[in-house]
Amino acid sequence: MNPLNLHPDRLFPADATTRDIARTLYAQVANLPIISPHGHTDPQWFADDQPFTNAAELLLTPDHYVLRMLYSQGVPMEQMGVTPRGEQPQVTPREAWRTFAAHYHLFRGTPSRLWLDWVFAEVFGMQQQLDPTTSDAYFDAIGEQLAQDHFRPRALFDRFGIEVIATTESPLDPLDHHRKIAESGWSGRVITAYRPDPVIDPEFEGFRANLRRLSDLTGEDCFGYDGYLAAHRNRRAYFAAMGATSTDHGHPTAATADLSDAEARALFD
Secondary structure (H helix, E strand, O other), rough: OOOOOOOOOOOOOOOOHHHHHHHHHHHHOOOOOOOEOOOOOOOOHHOOOOOOOOOOHHOOOOHHHHHHHHHHHOOOHHHHOOOOOOOOOOOOHHHHHHHHHOOHHHHOOOHHHHHHHHHHHOOOOOOOOOOOHHHHHHHHHHHHOOOHHHHOHHHHHHHHOEEEEEEOOOOOOOOHHHHHHHHOOOOEEEEEEEEHHHHOOOOOOOHHHHHHHHHHHOOOOOHHHHHHHHHHHHHHHHHHHHHOOOEOOOOOOOOOOOOHHHHHHHHHO
């Protein structure tokens, strides 16, 4: 087994002079509250505040960066406990975690590895690196800690010193979880961001069906250009009323086109 040691300068420059500057700058902000404009978290975690059940549920299956890396290297989604909606997993969470551990070496030099090693060492107190020989020990140790109240989502939010975290939701989302958080009396600030990809990108799966749902939700005709824009204004106002301060877009490039109103209408039609 290999020890899990986090070097304090692991993210700083190799050059001694610039490293000293980096240390000074970091020391000035290290203990400030965290403002996360795009946190990869599920608002239901904070709405329900239920314990995470195991390491795979917390650190493997919700992380699309981890899943993409493993899938790109030939690991089937089913072996990671991911199945089409409505189907039962083909492996247990422990088995999925073993698959993750067996391929953890693939994450060397990646931001995911830096983040996960920090979580393992600083949050869960693991002292050996994750690999096939330590997989079960990790799974058991993390599971035991997750069963404790101070590892519930809201407790972790407070423990990490988070001032605000933004999730990201489709215009079709009713934002029930955010409403539940707001009405709970909890002091943590979890806000949404407006992610319109499902009703902006014509190549998005179910695009036309999504436009029908947007029409039903807003009372606007989303198959006409004016109604489509009005529907977006409607949902943006709703999101803003629920705390949103930003939009979030999954565009493949930063390329834009400056179209006249007539050209935009013609393209939409």
